[in-house]
Amino acid sequence: MDYFVELLFSGLTRGAIYALIALGYTMVYGIIGLINFAHGEIYMIGAFTSFVVATVLSIYGFPLLAIIILAGVAATIWSSAYGYTIEKIAYKPLRGAPRLSPLISAIGMSIFLQNYVLLAQTSDFLPFPALIPDFDFMEPYAHIVGSTDIIILIVTTVVMLILTFLIKYTQIGKAMRATSQDKTMAMLVGININRVISVTFIIGSGLAAIGGLLIATHIGQINFYIGFIAGIKAFTAAVLGGIGSIPGAVLGSLVLGLTESFATGYVSSDYEDVFAFSLLVLILIFKPSGILGKSETQKV
Numbered sequence: 001m002d003y004f005v006e007l008l009f010s011g012l013t014r015g016a017i018y019a020l021i022a023l024g025y026t027m028v029y030g031i032i033g034l035i036n037f038a039h040g041e042i043y044m045i046g047a048f049t050s051f052v053v054a055t056v057l058s059i060y061g062f063p064l065l066a067i068i069i070l071a072g073v074a075a076t077i078w079s080s081a082y083g084y085t086i087e088k089i090a091y092k093p094l095r096g097a098p099r100l101s102p103l104i105s106a107i108g109m110s111i112f113l114q115n116y117v118l119l120a121q122t123s124d125f126l127p128f129p130a131l132i133p134d135f136d137f138m139e140p141y142a143h144i145v146g147s148t149d150i151i152i153l154i155v156t157t158v159v160m161l162i163l164t165f166l167i168k169y170t171q172i173g174k175a176m177r178a179t180s181q182d183k184t185m186a187m188l189v190g191i192n193i194n195r196v197i198s199v200t201f202i203i204g205s206g207l208a209a210i211g212g213l214l215i216a217t218h219i220g221q222i223n224f225y226i227g228f229i230a231g232i233k234a235f236t237a238a239v240l241g242g243i244g245s246i247p248g249a250v251l252g253s254l255v256l257g258l259t260e261s262f263a264t265g266y267v268s269s270d271y272e273d274v275f276a277f278s279l280l281v282l283i284l285i286f287k288p289s290g291i292l293g294k295s296e297t298q299k300v
Helices: 002-032 039-059 064-094 100-120 147-169 171-181 183-188 193-219 226-241 246-266 269-286
Strands: none
Touching: 002 039, 002 147, 002 171, 002 193, 002 226, 002 246, 039 064, 039 100, 039 193, 039 226, 064 100, 064 193, 100 226, 147 171, 147 193, 147 246, 171 183, 171 193, 183 193, 193 226, 226 246, 226 269, 246 269
16 A cells, blocks of 8 residues: 555656646747647756756755745746747747648757757756655655645646636736637737737746656656656657646646556556557547647548
């Protein structure tokens, strides 16, 4: 039973990280129908930014809490700036182009960012500072769950609640929902859809940066390639839940995280990706719109 609970916590932690990244995919797709394949690299840039800030502040002897807050704020701002710039450079000029053009632009931007960070840093794995101290849990929980698992779940839950409030009750959230339903009608009622799209990229990038900081703290090392793997997994989670649906992105992420965790624990770690992508194939065969997605009929 202890082993089952341990795998359950591990799966929820994975799912929480995937959810922070998957929300960026699903928000952008819901607004402009674009799959932003450079989003995984935004997550990677968030991890590297927090690494640089945390390392510098550690050298100057800042308190641990101040390091965590400042590293998180810096990573969020810097990644959001990248997300905003990418939208302006790589996607906005192609907004009226055939769908294949922005898709190719997204893949090109992903490769560019990978190589940019590779040249600026190194291809080696870099040790990430231990920002979250180990808590002393009572037995029998001491060996089941770690302090980083608890922090990741708490931070992700708080971020989800803030995002839900933003989408449901604020003016920009209502504008985002209106734009996602009908951009033409949104413009006719005075909504600045260019501003809405930019804000969507900024919010999604900020969430990915928080995910980058948390996972870097959890695994203790970063590399320029971590964005590609995490991005593919998060995209899979968004499709599983129903891409374009915010609750679907969260649900798909938790399903994917739990699937990977139990497959790793009860079968073999070698089959982790096999189970994850097999689940995706099954969902696409039997419910192509995803778990919470809505079917759409489009002329080709």
